[in-house]
Amino acid sequence: MNQQHYYAVLETRLGWLGALATQIGIRRIVLPKDTAIDAVAGLGPQLENAQLDQARFRDLRTQIDEYLNGTLKNFTVPMDMGNYSRFFLRAWEACSSIPFGETRSYRWLATNAGNASALRAAGQAMARNPLPLLIPCHRVISSNGNLHGYVGGLDMKRHLLGLEWRVTSAS
DSSP, X not given: OOOOOEEEEEEETTEEEEEEEOSSSEEEEEEEESSHHHHHHTTOGGXXXXXXXXXXXXXXXXXXXXXXXXXXXXXXXXXXOOSOOHHHHHHHHHHHTSOTTOOEEHHHHHHXXXXXXXXXXXXXXXXXXXXXXXXXXXXXXXXXXXXXXXXXXXXXXXXXXXXXXXXXXXX
């Protein structure tokens, strides 16, 4: 049985963000784009039968604004993770445990997802993260401290880490 999908486009101080949800929770987020059209296009094929419902995403919008203003450290909106492999789900759970303002390596992520030798799989889990920001894959970096890959691009990764580091150092 297919679930009903809902979507919204949210304007943030970084650009237009696309969001897709089911009755269960947020299913996909497209990191800020230059236009609302680009944000909607990034939501993919599940958008085909989705209903526009801005009100459904009110809490998400509030939490994203608070995060970008440095006043929210942990998202609490419900998520719908869909059907992904057990390793990906464990990797996303491990990633979600990385504290605000801190980073961990892909090796740490693979180990905490249950397979220390699965570095590439850990990287793939981050690359396919359907909920960037909510699952903070920007906090995963190379073992040598270099930034590596990010669904929103390395500039966005730098920006999000910088935002968190500024908030943490000001505390």
